[in-house]
Amino acid sequence: MDLKRPRALALYRASAGVLPSARMDAFVLAAARESSAKARRPEWLIAGAAVAAVAALFLVRVAMTPTEDFAGGGNGIEEGLARDWLMTLDLQKPTGPGSQEGLP
Amino acid sequence: MEIAATWIPEPLSTAAGSVEAPAPARIDTDEALMLRYRDGDDAAFRSLYLRYRAPLMRFSRRLTGRASEADDIFQETWIAVIDARARYAVRARFITWLFAIAHRRAADSARRRARNPVQHSAGHVLIVESLADCAEHEPPDIALADERTRALSAAIAALPFAQREVFLLRAETGLGVREIAAITRARPEATKSRLRYALRHLSKAMSAWT
Helix, strand or coil: CCCCHHHHHHHHHHHCCCCCCHHHHHHHHHHHHHHHHHHHCHHHHHHHHHHHHHHHHHHHHHHHCCCCCCCCCCCCHHHHHHHHHHHHCCCCCCCCCCCCCCCC | CCCCCCCCCCCEEECCEEECCCCCCCCCCHHHHHHHHHCCCHHHHHHHHHHHHHHHHHHHHHHHCCHHHHHHHHHHHHHHHHHCHHHCCCCCCHHHHHHHHHHHHHHHHHHHHHHCCCCCCCHHHHHHHHHHHHHHHCCHHHCCCCHHHHHHHHHHHHCCHHHHHHHHHHHHHCCCHHHHHHHHCCCHHHHHHHHHHHHHHHHHHCHHHC
8 A cells, every 4th residue: 555645544634623513512412402301201101101091992992892793683663673674575585597476 | 343432522612612521430432322311311412422523523524515514414413313312222333323324414415416516516616615614613723724734625525425435434433444334335345445546546636745
């Protein structure tokens, strides 16, 4: 390697001196403090606990939901009327393909 | 994993004047300081900031050649560190992580500049001008108005972006080729070549001064 090459680094390091402005220093340090303070604030803990509680309630509710299909029964007179009406549809029972039996 | 060498904190200038950093009872590694900051110790962040504010600002300023652009990179880099505080874990050296963030910001900035060359032309001239601006923050005896420093600054500014970045990373961080390659996401061989070309170019440009 050329012996002169490291001189560029030495010259650079000897001349280096630029610094951020005082305003920049203050901004960055304030942002760092704000971030820490935000993490420590109790409202964040409370909000976190509230979210966890809602999530737990949701999970419990999902777990308690019955998985079987709707079977009917015990739904009062409307159910009886609906069942009667449905039974009228079962009266026409063709006996096979092309059968005219039961048709008006 | 190799842990970062400890640095002596530099004095922090504030609006109220120069404030000496409090003498630490023990000198922590960068990673230990970042972990302490993650756990809520603001003083640890301040120590980290004092260690790297000057190298990072010099890197940003000399890489971009523009004071405002460098300020943006510097600020965004530290904000990224702050935002990552809660999920920080020691996966690499802090200095590598810090300058990798700055590298990404600078690369984005360079891409924007390339897309809009009219607004961002004459970067090579601007870097010298911005370095002259930097002299306002420095003691007169090391002010960058010095002719030799101006010549060096112009030579650095004349380097292609990739070579300039590798040289500045080497000069500011003292990192090895492999770590610089990791920061710039380049192959170590390519990084080594870029550094070699940069040093050769700078030595040639500064031959009259050595």
